[in-house]
Amino acid sequence: MNAIETRDLRKTFGGKVAVEGLTLEVRRGEVFGFLGPNGAGKSTSVKMLLGLVYPTSGAATVLDRPLGDVHVRARIGFLPEHFRFHDWLTAAEFLRTHADLYGMPDARVPKRISELLELVGLAGHRDKKLRDFSKGMLQRIGLAQSLLNDPELVFLDEPTSGLDPLGRLLVRDIIRDQRERGATVFLNSHLLGEVEVTCDRVGFIKHGRVMAIRALRHGGDGGMELEIRASGVCDGTVVQLNRWAASVRAEGDMLKLSVPNEDAVPEIVSYLVGTGARVYSVSSRRDSLEEMFLRILGSEGGL
Amino acid sequence: MGMRSIAALTLHEAARRRIGLAAFIIGALFLSFHGTGLYLMVTGGPLRDMNGRIPPLILRQILTTLSLMGLYAANWLVVLMTVLTAVDTLSGEISSGTIQSLAAKPIRRWQLVMGKWAGYVVLITVFMLLLTGGVLIEDKLILGFAPNHIPAALAMMWLESLVLLAVTLRAGASLSTMTTGVVVLGMHILAFMGGWIEQFGALENSPTAVHVGITASLLMPTEAMWRKAASEFQGPIIGLAGSSPFGTTSVPSMGMVAYAAIYMLVALGSAVRRFSRRDL
Numbered sequence: 278m279n280a281i282e283t284r285d286l287r288k289t290f291g292g293k294v295a296v297e298g299l300t301l302e303v304r305r306g307e308v309f310g311f312l313g314p315n316g317a318g319k320s321t322s323v324k325m326l327l328g329l330v331y332p333t334s335g336a337a338t339v340l341d342r343p344l345g346d347v348h349v350r351a352r353i354g355f356l357p358e359h360f361r362f363h364d365w366l367t368a369a370e371f372l373r374t375h376a377d378l379y380g381m382p383d384a385r386v387p388k389r390i391s392e393l394l395e396l397v398g399l400a401g402h403r404d405k406k407l408r409d410f411s412k413g414m415l416q417r418i419g420l421a422q423s424l425l426n427d428p429e430l431v432f433l434d435e436p437t438s439g440l441d442p443l444g445r446l447l448v449r450d451i452i453r454d455q456r457e458r459g460a461t462v463f464l465n466s467h468l469l470g471e472v473e474v475t476c477d478r479v480g481f482i483k484h485g486r487v488m489a490i491r492a493l494r495h496g497g498d499g500g501m502e503l504e505i506r507a508s509g510v511c512d513g514t515v516v517q518l519n520r521w522a523a524s525v526r527a528e529g530d531m532l533k534l535s536v537p538n539e540d541a542v543p544e545i546v547s548y549l550v551g552t553g554a555r556v557y558s559v560s561s562r563r564d565s566l567e568e569m570f571l572r573i574l575g576s577e578g579g580l
Numbered sequence: 581m582g583m584r585s586i587a588a589l590t591l592h593e594a595a596r597r598r599i600g601l602a603a604f605i606i607g608a609l610f611l612s613f614h615g616t617g618l619y620l621m622v623t624g625g626p627l628r629d630m631n632g633r634i635p636p637l638i639l640r641q642i643l644t645t646l647s648l649m650g651l652y653a654a655n656w657l658v659v660l661m662t663v664l665t666a667v668d669t670l671s672g673e674i675s676s677g678t679i680q681s682l683a684a685k686p687i688r689r690w691q692l693v694m695g696k697w698a699g700y701v702v703l704i705t706v707f708m709l710l711l712t713g714g715v716l717i718e719d720k721l722i723l724g725f726a727p728n729h730i731p732a733a734l735a736m737m738w739l740e741s742l743v744l745l746a747v748t749l750r751a752g753a754s755l756s757t758m759t760t761g762v763v764v765l766g767m768h769i770l771a772f773m774g775g776w777i778e779q780f781g782a783l784e785n786s787p788t789a790v791h792v793g794i795t796a797s798l799l800m801p802t803e804a805m806w807r808k809a810a811s812e813f814q815g816p817i818i819g820l821a822g823s824s825p826f827g828t829t830s831v832p833s834m835g836m837v838a839y840a841a842i843y844m845l846v847a848l849g850s851a852v853r854r855f856s857r858r859d860l
Contacts, residue, residue, distance in 0.1 A: 330860065361676050361677040366596070374589055377585040378687060
């Protein structure tokens, strides 16, 4: 079951392509990181999924409903990138207004507001106007707003950009709580560390296109470097290893391979042994997210 | 539900940002000056000296003019208040991004526009009733005079503001705040000019000038609604001199009133349509 499915979602503004054919599946209950340089099309993608921006072409479903379905938004939470809110409201009034817009039952609202203010560390500021909030406090209240309705799916667009390290830890905890609750989290970010510690899978986006999707936990297909020490490996065998590996280099009795996932390891070893090679050691190293980022998106940025 | 929440938010904003308070203070100042002015005119000038010796028809004409002056100024205040308060409600929220967290909620775009519209209708109506009510009460107390057909005339003034509000929302759904203000006030001034051209045309027996004026009113039927209101206030007998803002030498027809109402509905529908189709 997928929380989000998109097919060739495309958006152009005038002649400029913001998102070029987004094809993506986000599973229910996972924390999905959307990683890419600034201007890569992350926010536009999220806005299309929320019905704020209309795609030029392509199709998508969110929580099994087609794009533009109004009712499904009652089950979605959203923290916008620039967290600009009506700053003449107090924190409690702001949450009250948004609870009304969600159509939440009146009886539940006061308790929920208190819980959320407590959660984001703003309980002492409930009657303070948002215009007197710091950037970090605005982001916290925005985060509270995105959780008001206990959403099945939460979009967080750069949720830690205004936060200090303590605030970032809070966001991590909140994301963890959401996962434990069974919610799906779609996290837009350009901060590698944040994605690395919170996400189950990550999509790399550049120039409005998904370049790769990798799992970050539970083994899976994170992409890894393999070093094999073996003797009796002929050139033909090395060439054959390309069946499993994205790249293969032979240096003396060392073979260095980049493989997409760990499922390839036993197959490669068994193939080598089958050719008569003698395998002495196999060591694997998983790519750090930073290495993946640089390998997939390149170092020149997305602009 | 969504529309009601947005309307409530709009009223809350007016209260919290002291728009209501500012309008109230300006209105109170306006009425103080208006009342003082009326009182001085009645007690200090030829009106007092000639009291009892002015033919009733002429007296009524003088009193009507005094009353219309106050209502005319009140009308301008309502016009400006309508445009200035509603001018950034769509464009401002779109450009600042505050609209995003609203539009991502389970409400439809039309509910957002109509909720705002409803909020402003309440504000404008209350403001208009306070101002015109104040003027009419002062007329009664100080001049001992009440103009004709008050409900019908007020309805025309109300329609004028509703047209302005609808056009403001329509422009704000596409344009920046500044451009919206320029366009809407510019169109109103155009209509205002058209009204004068029409009056002069009627006075000079120039059908071409009358047609030019009517064309301006078709482009923006706001000023025509004020002139319709002015003619209602004056009643059928007294037509004042043509070259004044109260001139009724060429009175807009009921057809023009119907046109203004349809114009307002079309502008509002177009605002909803434009806002519903745009990216936020």
